[in-house]
Amino acid sequence: MIKLVQNELLKILYSRKLPLIIGLLVVFIGLFAYGEQYTYNVSVQRIEAITGDGTFSWEALAEQEIKDMRRYMNSPYRSEEGKAAYAVEIQQLTYFLERGINPITPGAAKFSTTFADQGLYLLFPLLIIILGADMVSGEFSGRTIKVLMTRAVPRWRILMAKILSLWLMTTLVVAVTALLSLIISGLFFGRWGFDEPVMTGLSFMGGGVDTGAVVQLSRLSYVVLTYALVWFVCLVIGAVTFMVSVLVKSTPAAIGIIMATLIGGQFLQFFLDEWVLVKYFFVTNLNLTQYLTGDYRAVDGLSMGFSVAVLALWGFFSLFVAFLVFNRRDILA
Amino acid sequence: MERRLLILILSVTALGLSLVFGVGFFQALQIGSNTSKREQMVREAGSAVATDERSGTVIVTLGDSIGAGVGDEAGLGIDERYLSLLDQAERSALSSENFAVSGAETSDMRTTLQSGAVDLALKDAAFILISIGGNNLNRINETSAALEMAAYDEALKAHRENLAASLTYIRERNPLAHILVLGLYNPYGNRRDDQALRLLHRWNYETRETVTAFEGTNMVPLYDIYEGHLDRLLSIDRFHPSGEGYQVIAEGIDGILGR
Numbered sequence: 001m002i003k004l005v006q007n008e009l010l011k012i013l014y015s016r017k018l019p020l021i022i023g024l025l026v027v028f029i030g031l032f033a034y035g036e037q038y039t040y041n042v043s044v045q046r047i048e049a050i051t052g053d054g055t056f057s058w059e060a061l062a063e064q065e066i067k068d069m070r071r072y073m074n075s076p077y078r079s080e081e082g083k084a085a086y087a088v089e090i091q092q093l094t095y096f097l098e099r100g101i102n103p104i105t106p107g108a109a110k111f112s113t114t115f116a117d118q119g120l121y122l123l124f125p126l127l128i129i130i131l132g133a134d135m136v137s138g139e140f141s142g143r144t145i146k147v148l149m150t151r152a153v154p155r156w157r158i159l160m161a162k163i164l165s166l167w168l169m170t171t172l173v174v175a176v177t178a179l180l181s182l183i184i185s186g187l188f189f190g191r192w193g194f195d196e197p198v199m200t201g202l203s204f205m206g207g208g209v210d211t212g213a214v215v216q217l218s219r220l221s222y223v224v225l226t227y228a229l230v231w232f233v234c235l236v237i238g239a240v241t242f243m244v245s246v247l248v249k250s251t252p253a254a255i256g257i258i259m260a261t262l263i264g265g266q267f268l269q270f271f272l273d274e275w276v277l278v279k280y281f282f283v284t285n286l287n288l289t290q291y292l293t294g295d296y297r298a299v300d301g302l303s304m305g306f307s308v309a310v311l312a313l314w315g316f317f318s319l320f321v322a323f324l325v326f327n328r329r330d331i332l333a
Numbered sequence: 334m335e336r337r338l339l340i341l342i343l344s345v346t347a348l349g350l351s352l353v354f355g356v357g358f359f360q361a362l363q364i365g366s367n368t369s370k371r372e373q374m375v376r377e378a379g380s381a382v383a384t385d386e387r388s389g390t391v392i393v394t395l396g397d398s399i400g401a402g403v404g405d406e407a408g409l410g411i412d413e414r415y416l417s418l419l420d421q422a423e424r425s426a427l428s429s430e431n432f433a434v435s436g437a438e439t440s441d442m443r444t445t446l447q448s449g450a451v452d453l454a455l456k457d458a459a460f461i462l463i464s465i466g467g468n469n470l471n472r473i474n475e476t477s478a479a480l481e482m483a484a485y486d487e488a489l490k491a492h493r494e495n496l497a498a499s500l501t502y503i504r505e506r507n508p509l510a511h512i513l514v515l516g517l518y519n520p521y522g523n524r525r526d527d528q529a530l531r532l533l534h535r536w537n538y539e540t541r542e543t544v545t546a547f548e549g550t551n552m553v554p555l556y557d558i559y560e561g562h563l564d565r566l567l568s569i570d571r572f573h574p575s576g577e578g579y580q581v582i583a584e585g586i587d588g589i590l591g592r
Binding site: 005006009010013167168169171172174175200224225226227228229231232288291292303304305308 | 336337339340343344346347348350351353354355356357358360361362364365366
């Protein structure tokens with residue numbers, strides 16, 4: 001088995017997919033990071049223009065905000081949860097004040113998690129598709145399938161080796177994405193921000209903030225958590241891609257089908273409230289990091305546990321179908 | 334050979350990373366599930382609170398003659414008519430305490446409140462009904478337009494101050510019970526000039542500003558309901574509401590409080 005896996009890994013390395021993926025990442029991350037830096041500079045300029053004297057005193061603004069929030073917290077008519085929300089914000093602002101950092105200053109760690117949130121449902125799946133779409137269909141179009149099948153190796157082992165190699169490569173790609181997003185944005189912004197406090201477990205409901213399940217983490221931990229979710233989602237996408245690659249003998253067709261599914265699935269989001277079945281589609285559950293940021297529209301029955309379960313089931317089901325079909329397939333045709 | 338080594342390094346790195354990601358994934362899953370569970374809980378609690386709103390048992394009425402029910406042929410008044418709109422079960426759970434006094438101005442209501450006479454009722458209030466301001470306005474009767482404007486401005490200012498103080502007092506004793514403030518209607522119909530109407534609207538508007546600064550409050554906009562129907566909604570004295578007029582107010586309150 002190990003030899004088989006090695007073989008498959010070699011195939012991927014030889015196919016120059018990694019340079020392509022890394023190239024795409026560098027381009028996108030570079031663009032995003034530049035965009036953020038540019039927007040930040042424009043905002044600072046605009047504020048300086050308004051305050052007139054050319055010096056942008058964010059400290060005064062932040063201190064005023066803290067004062068206002070303390071006053072709200074002392075009002076006897078605020079709900080407990082409202083007060084807790086203010087307490088959280090005060091804590092965060094204080095952190096930035098103490099270190100003399102403007103809270104809107106972009107930092108590498110924050111960028112990399114935002115990048116993950118944004119890319120999770122389209123960009124990252126695209127990268128995984130590049131990796132895995134031709135794993136089986138490529139053997140057919142490259143006419144290497146007969147060579148592969150005439151070895152004295154059971155079919156399931158071959159498939160297993162492919163799946164394992166896809167797993168390993170997916171893991172590496174996710175890690176590389178995390179690293180690249182950190183490094184490139186770090187170079188752009190000159191700031192890492194790893195020890196910034198991040199409050200997660202918040203949820204924004206009905207205009208208010210629920211802080212009941214709040215956990216405070218360092219931004220570094222938050223990066224790890226975010227990319228762990230990205231990793232899980234990419235594995236599931238990989239499994240589905242793999243299944244399609246087994247079912248369809250042509251790689252372009254495989255890619256087309258999966259991309260259409262991903263993009264078309266995004267439109268199905270609009271029907272989440274009325275059409276119950278949409279919930280069970282894997283595409284509508286890709287956005288796992290929204291449960292960490294708390295920034296999500298509450299849909300009845302949709303929760304992190306539910307989304308994870310749906311994705312996991314889709315993953316296993318895809319692999320099961322892949323094995324079934326591949327084992328039965330008539331290669332000689 | 335080097336290819337083999339590269340593969341080995343990559344594989345080992347990938348396995349190690351999988352471990353890290355795996356642990357991270359479960360931690361993230363835990364945090365995310367707590368968030369969704371909390372959100373679910375809060376949503377359910379929210380709907381429970383909404384239905385349980387009126388956990389008090391006393392309908393407290395404050396203010397002037399309209400609060401007292403002057404003009405009602407059946408002698409019922411707003412609170413009694415409101416109770417009659419409820420079903421048997423809800424009605425038996427509520428009672429009514431009326432502190433309204435004919436001729437009272439906002440300052441009088443404030444004095445009544447601050448004397449502590451209403452404290453006990455406020456504590457057990459299901460909701461609080463306030464009808465005030467009409468007498469303040471009525472008392473303005475100057476000879477010249479300029480004097481009238483000055484008197485109006487002063488009266489409005491005093492009214493807002495006293496109203497805010499009253500609402501604060503009520504809130505200190507009962508932070509949750511709903512407070513309903515009746516807007517002023519125009520009892521003079523077409524007989525009033527535009528300027529007077531404008532002043533009436535401004536009075537209502539500024540009262541609304543004061544009222545909505547407090548949480549859990551509502552205005553009951555009577556001007557629109559009464560406009561054009563004065564013949565049947567006003568009593569014989571052409572000033573206070575008739576029985577039907579009070580019924581319409583009670584129904585308005587029922588609509589606002591919901592069921």
